[in-house]
Amino acid sequence: MKRGSISIVGAGPGDPELITLKALRRIQNADVILYDRLVNEELLNYAPSEAVRIYCGKAPGLHSMPQEATERLMIRHAAAGSHVVRLKGGDPFVFGRGGEEALSAAAAGIPYEVIPGITSAVGAAASAGIPLTHRGVAASFAIVTGSRCQAEDSPVRWEALAHSVDTLVIYMGVSKLGDIRKELLGHGKDPQTPVALIENGTTVRERTVTGTLGNIDKVAAAMKISNPAIIIMGEVVKVRAELLSLEEAVRSQIG
Numbered sequence: 359m360k361r362g363s364i365s366i367v368g369a370g371p372g373d374p375e376l377i378t379l380k381a382l383r384r385i386q387n388a389d390v391i392l393y394d395r396l397v398n399e400e401l402l403n404y405a406p407s408e409a410v411r412i413y414c415g416k417a418p419g420l421h422s423m424p425q426e427a428t429e430r431l432m433i434r435h436a437a438a439g440s441h442v443v444r445l446k447g448g449d450p451f452v453f454g455r456g457g458e459e460a461l462s463a464a465a466a467g468i469p470y471e472v473i474p475g476i477t478s479a480v481g482a483a484a485s486a487g488i489p490l491t492h493r494g495v496a497a498s499f500a501i502v503t504g505s506r507c508q509a510e511d512s513p514v515r516w517e518a519l520a521h522s523v524d525t526l527v528i529y530m531g532v533s534k535l536g537d538i539r540k541e542l543l544g545h546g547k548d549p550q551t552p553v554a555l556i557e558n559g560t561t562v563r564e565r566t567v568t569g570t571l572g573n574i575d576k577v578a579a580a581m582k583i584s585n586p587a588i589i590i591m592g593e594v595v596k597v598r599a600e601l602l603s604l605e606e607a608v609r610s611q612i613g
């Protein structure tokens with residue numbers, strides 16, 4: 359019997375062209391693909407037609423397949439000799455539970471690998487014209503989760519982040535914007551700090567809105583920004599407007 363394997367693969371942030379060559383090759387060679395909600399389904403077209411495609415997505419609040427069931431399925435197929443591709447949005451090790459999946463593959467004694475992907479913060483920032491670091495403006499950035507903000511056991515140390523990092527990128531935070539704002543303002547972050555929200559970054563449906571820490575929850579509500587979206591906070595957000603106005607100036611000279 360052929361030996362099975364598990365590839366825990368990052369599909370990139372949304373634009374199907376932003377997948378790595380290595381990831382694409384694993385898809386082309388897959389027997390079984392277990393894919394998540396944020397994976398661009400166009401990528402499944404690269405799999406052999408006989409490959410089994412299984413959706414394991416979780417819509418927020420609606421768990422269509424619990425994590426344990428996904429891991430069991432992944433191991434069962436690999437143990438039966440299949441090349442399993444566990445395809446995940448962005449990068450598997452950035453809020454993707456890829457670590458848990460690697461641990462369960464290792465515990466089951468199944469050969470596995472992790473193939474990185476462009477995480478949505480990096481993809482969306484590039485697409486929206488916001489450099490996460492910028493000489494003279496920002497020398498550090500942090501990626502944090504906005505879920506469970508203000509919960510007693512919030513996994514994020516907002517107090518430290520309010521002052522010690524130049525650019526903050528917050529995943530899973532749009533529905534918690536009010537709490538995040540309160541938390542950061544409460545720890546003394548400047549209400550004038552520029553903020554951008556990028557919805558469906560790198561896809562044809564990408565939308566970016568900007569505001570300040572003081573008003574961003576109102577801007578988001580007015581523009582009906584919803585998931586998936588990331589929040590970028592810091593002076594680097596101003597570079598976007600600078601780029602847009604330079605492009606506009608050049609266009610009007612040509613035109």
Ligand code: SAH
Binds near residue numbers: 396447529530587
């Ligand atoms: N492993 C993924 C993150 C999964 S957590 C990665 O590396 O990107 C899910 C969160 O990712 C969403 O709530 C949202 O904040 C962010 N996200 C995923 N895709 C996105 C996209 N195309 N645009 C903006 N944010 C996105």
